[in-house]
Amino acid sequence: MNALPPLADLRATARVVSLPLATRFRGVDHREALLFEGPEGWTEFSPFVEYDDVEASAWLAGAIDFGWRPQPAALREIVPVNATVPAVPGSDVPAVLARYDGCRTAKVKVAERGQTLADDVARVRAVRETMGAEGRVRLDANGGWNVDEAEHAVHALAEFDLEYLEQPCASVDELAQLRERIADWGIPIAADESVRKATDPLAVARAGAADILVVKAQPLGGIHRALEIVAEAGLPAVVSSALDTSIGLSMGVALAASLPDLPFDCGLGTASLFTADVARPSLRPAGGALAVGRVSPDAALLDRHAAAPERREWWLVRLERCHALLAAGE
Structure with a gap:
């Protein structure tokens, strides 16, 4: 991964959503995700809630890679x-x-x-x-x-x-x-x-x-x-x-x-x-x-499906912890 962007840049556009499922899946009927926008476009950080911070930090690295780094050329449409x-x-x-x-x-x-x-x-x-x-x-x-x-x-x-x-x-x-x-x-x-x-x-x-x-x-x-x-x-x-x-x-x-x-x-x-x-x-x-x-x-869909305030805070705190792990590993 290239240089880690500051946490403030991730938080600046962060939106936490909760989407309903048509059929219960993996034990849940709603799926939560944190979205934010980087220089390359919108990206997603959505490790399952039971995953620990070490595992979840790899997901954050993936989200940052997609939002901050140019991606390989597409070979198919x-x-x-x-x-x-x-x-x-x-x-x-x-x-x-x-x-x-x-x-x-x-x-x-x-x-x-x-x-x-x-x-x-x-x-x-x-x-x-x-x-x-x-x-x-x-x-x-x-x-x-x-x-x-x-x-x-x-x-x-x-x-x-x-x-x-x-x-x-x-x-x-x-x-x-x-x-x-x-x-x-x-x-x-x-x-x-x-x-x-x-x-x-x-x-x-x-x-x-x-x-x-x-x-x-x-x-x-x-x-x-x-x-x-x-x-x-x-x-x-x-x-x-x-x-x-x-x-x-x-x-x-x-x-x-x-x-x-x-x-x-x-x-x-x-x-x-x-x-x-x-x-x-x-x-x-x-x-x-x-x-x-x-x-x-x-x-409008971001607003309609926004997670409850306490869930938004949970995800932002998780984001901060995982960002700290990535920063420590740089």
Whole structure:
């Protein structure tokens, strides 16, 4: 990252918003984010509230990278994206998929705490039936299974012609074990948390524990750092979001647009999970893709969805703490 801008520059334009979700996701029904404007345009700082300051400071580095530093040249004008299906009952799947215009791929959440493999099977079956034989179906377990559970799940879910399995287990060692066990099934393993939450994001590639990297611009410290990680890993990459507003999604789209190769649809269609946004129009899929380009918020929408005063103060204090960590590390 270039020289860290003063905290006062970040606070000067800071807006904290709370956006309602159409379906409860990751245990929340509203998503909070802090937005601010840099010389290059608007950017977003939105680590999940449970993340500690050390982890959250990487997200701030990513936000500053996007707002203060010129970004790599785009190699494409649109980025194809997938639909995201939360851990809903199978009966709710058609309504969820209907929110994603033209998407040919669906990422389905599985291994949800408090649910069973039977729930996962019902959900994935409903996705396959709704999308038809031509649709692409990938699963995301968020590290929720151990190796035996993951292997059992593969046996139960493989009939639905899976594109890949994202973060089935939590650790790199478990991923490597599972990859070896299911080698004959032809289902690739993608690593997400083992990249963005790892002290060494390249460890999973060196261990031969994954076939695909899932990369997110904010958590990895920005677009420039994410591109470096993909290049060093030497694995195909999928760019995904972290339930961002359209401002944060535009950062992910810029990353996807600058990758030399983009063999998979990206997980950047998540504005369709919201019932409101900060931009007009919202950065939602059209024809299964998102347009490349910066996004600016609508002033009226910023006001309408402003977080409560105590939440705004919480985010500003968090911003100050994370900025101090980045300053200490310069």
